[in-house]
Amino acid sequence: MSKLQILKDYFGHNGFRPLQEEVVDAILAKQDVLMILPTGGGKSLCYQLPTLLMEGVTVVVSPLLALMHDQVTALKANDISAAMLSSMQTPEESGHIESQLRAGKIKLLYVAPERLLNPYFLGFLQQLPINFFVIDEAHCVSEWGHEFREHYRGLSLLKERFPHTPIAAFTATATKVVEEDIATNLRLDTPKRVRGSLFRSNLTIQAQHRIKDGREQLLEFLKSYQNDSGIIYTLSRKQTESVAHFLQTKGIEAHAYHAGLSTEEKNRTYKAFVEDRIQIVVATIAFGMGIDKSNIRFVIHLSLPKTLENYYQEIGRAGRDGLDSETLLLFSAQDIIQQKAFIEALPETPYKQHAFDKLDAMIRFSNSESCRHQSIAAYFDDRIELCSDKCDNCTTTEIQRTDIxxxxxxxxxxxxxxxxxxxxxxxxxxxxxxxxxxxxxxxxxxxxxxxxxxxxxxxxxxxxxxxxxxxxxxxxxxxxxxxxxxxxxxxxxxxxxIEIKKERLSIQKAEPKRKVTFFDDYDVALFDKLRDLRAQIAEENAIPPYIVFSDKTLKDLSAKKPLTKEEMLQVHGIGEVKYDRYGEEFLALLKEQ
Incomplete structure (x- = not known):
């Protein structure tokens, strides 16, 4: 089977997205790879597809159990054999998976870096035909990155123990310094380096000075997103709970998520969110890396993030399905004081000044009157054109100032x-x-x-x-x-x-915007019926709704209204595997309309 046939049958796409085929070909040629591509750019497919054309198993190193679980669930829904090994499993469950691996029945194995460094597990892996290793969220390798993890640093031993097995490293964010640190630490052998543009054309970015606690601005923003999924980031655990309670009093289904909650409660909230049973999660950065929900329509920050890397990763969780999404950053000078106080409390090391420098870059971005997308790209050593209409600074034709x-x-x-x-x-x-x-x-x-x-x-x-x-x-x-x-x-x-933007002194309530979506002419009523059917199928199969079909697929269905299998296979995201599993039920609904 050809790579294009696999792309269509298993993943439901008629063609590769930019840079994907280049990376797939490099992996098939058994080269080391380092790919830097924004969230939503399609990194996962770059390693999930080639393993189906290769002998052996692919071992994927990932930092979060929730992410691994979601990836495995999605792969199984696409009829691709995948499994994860984690500390959450019983010895019997782990033993069963190891037996399947020995029998060659698993194509993708997901593990945390801690397990990969375990001597027993390393010995077990050396008995398997591994075609290549994948290091996901590879920026965690670098001490100069924003989410450094000690166990990731230990992954340098892979080249010692498996010198002839290629490594493919993936991340959404890396400055040139971090990129070099990843390549050096993982000991990549003249890797194929692929760096995508950081411009997310479906993401609108806004930053405003926060008025009081920002709650009026928050409610004004949410008027445009009454039934959509979103994440609201706050600085403290206490604030997540107070903001979630405030939204609940306004009739909005919002739940708090922070590190102080029990594992059961966090898992409950996460599951309800990905299954579209709650609209908003109000969270600290504990709710973050690896959220595999494609239809998040907005991300709001109620205070200043400590780095642009954090900020870019967090807003990148919006619009992973390619549909228009929006972000809002609310900040004040008090945030700056608080963040500086956090850094002051750190021990005197070279990284302390590094943390101050990163915070200064975040402050400059927040107060900037330049194109937001261009500012982010420049920070990551990328050069892009002005976004024209995808940030508040580019849509403001003339910034008015007033003398204060x-x-x-x-x-x-x-x-x-x-x-x-x-x-x-x-x-x-x-x-x-x-x-x-x-x-x-x-x-x-x-x-x-x-x-x-x-x-x-x-x-x-x-x-x-x-x-x-x-x-x-x-x-x-x-x-x-x-x-x-x-x-x-x-x-x-x-x-x-002293001058200031005039708008900062006269807070005007904006008219709710008409949301522009990827499909302007889709049938909204039919879309709602398709969404209800998706929820029913997801519940029956105990999987998140987006794994059945994404919002983008449902909108394409409601726009094209296919009535045969052949017509349905022309819809975005539907291949032979997805059609065989869910197609008939959706066709039956479409024929009733």
Missing amino acids: TEASRKMLSAIYRTGQNYGLHYLIDVLRGSKEQRVLQNGHDKITVYGIGEEFTRNQWLTVGDKLLELGAVELGEFKVYRLTQFGVEVLKGGHT
């Missing part, structure tokens, strides 16, 4: 006149002439700055305070007390002009 020098000087004067001993909210009370007991008791209703800021709302003054923090005109002391810096003194004396 006078307001800044009022704020700085209030800091100075109150002795540099108070936090931002207290300073705003003074500027707005509050009758709060504390202000009166301190006698600050008698100082010259009392009541001189009534022209601004509390939110606008919070924005001014944020801007002064960003510029380094003020710094936070203990207990979040505001203090002047030398630059702040210069501003106070009239030495500098």
